[in-house]
Amino acid sequence: MSVFVDITPDEASASSPPAAAPAGRWRRRLTAAALPLLSVVVFGVVWQLVAASGIWNQTFVPYPSTVWRAFVDVSTTHDGVRGYAGYLLWEHLYMTLRRVFVGVVIGVALGVLLGLVMGSVGWVRSVLEPWLTFIRALPPLAYFFLLVIWLGIDEAPKITLLALAALPPAAVATTAAVVAAPVGLQEAARALGATRTQVIRDVVIPSALPETFTGIRLAVGMAYSSVVAAELFNGIPGIGGLVKDASNYNNTPVVLVGIFAIGFSGLIIDGLLRTAERRAVPWRGKI
Template sequence: MKRAALPLGSLVLFLLLWQLLAVSGTWSETLVPPPAKVWRAFIDVSTTHDGVRGYNGTYLIEHLDISLRRIAFGAGIGIVAGVVFGLLMGTAGWVRSLFEPWITFLRTLPPLAYFSLLIIWLGINEEPKITLLAVAAFPPVAVSTTAAVAAVPKALTEAARALGASRWDVVRDVVIPSALPETLTGVRLAVGVAYSSLVAAELVNGLPGIGGMVKDAANYNNTPVVLVGIIAIGISGLIIDGLLLRLERAVVPWRGRT
């Protein structure tokens, strides 16, 4: 109950401060709408009202579902590629020397820096969105996996080889289990980076999609809908991160105990 009381208490305090700020008159309701107005916007985009189905003909849950599928597909590609490259770079020095500068260069680029280029190359449909999310998710996993593989104790690998293990056996039975905790941390970071890139990915032709909804509502100064979209992204992100944390505890229960 104590663990639940603190988050709930902070939420109540946040809503109270929000309401006080909204009614203070410091800013207009266009800039800071009260919580009740945002709640009405949530109901509007989640139901059919005045003959309008949700926002732009799509319910909020459908916008979110489409965006989550884009993230799952795009981030999934980036995560798989990051794990593969991380294993290669961690086990082969020449591969690390060849690719690490490029991955670092890619990691420092903000998504908007290359999204326009992706649109030129791939058009305005799903391809640039998926590619941007994949590119955003790739570096964190590659970097964390590389560092984890490089940190595997040599004594373990040498002991496995002394017992007759092949190179593949060493990778499968020693390297991957040792690197898995840090790799899963990289996966969590990658999903967070992909989520933070969502609105950028849906800047062009993003409807339906939660990021596209936020962008479209911002074009018309529809702040309540913008806040609804931001809150939906944040809550779904918390849920996904919690699920990934549970997965991490189930897959690597020894983390922090050895």
């Protein structure tokens, strides 16, 4: 005995997996990868055209090939000369990243802790918020020379400057996130018998984490924007010291190599932070 089941076209299409969905995902991924690559190509073409136009002297706008040769020279030993000022590019970059890492860790740790306290205790926020705004408004060079007078020209003023640059963004973002924590959830937790510490640990901190990560990313960016200032004195090895020293001799190709090194390493670090944020805060945007 045979059984025939009448299936309408709409039911058949609903029961079978859509074939266009994987294709659409791949198309979006290819577009997301192609657009940044296209922007780099366009930038390179425009740069080459501007350099070839002769409007500006090669000292000001060198050819991309000249910058590439400078990158190779700084990264290798050539004609008995090792990199730039006796250090290879990766050694300059390593010293800069080490300083940034230590400064950011100190600044972010203090900033997040300060933000938790300021967000939880109103009078502490009233006392410290103007000082944070004051420090955030200061350009790094405004107090770097004072740090040099106080701490010397070794690593201490550089790391202190980077920590001071990273602290306000982390503190402000954490404070705002803690203040904006859902009051209903906090009251529900207290109604169920949770202590103040438990409310902060189980309700406030998880709800504040997404904005705190945003503050951390901003803090890293502020520290990176201050790294050249931090390495003004005794900054070699270091990318900031390399850029400053090369600028003293109008060595624009090496200056551009240093700028690109800082920018590309910053992009990589920001990508790592975004990945860590997605893994640590999977509930962002879902509550």
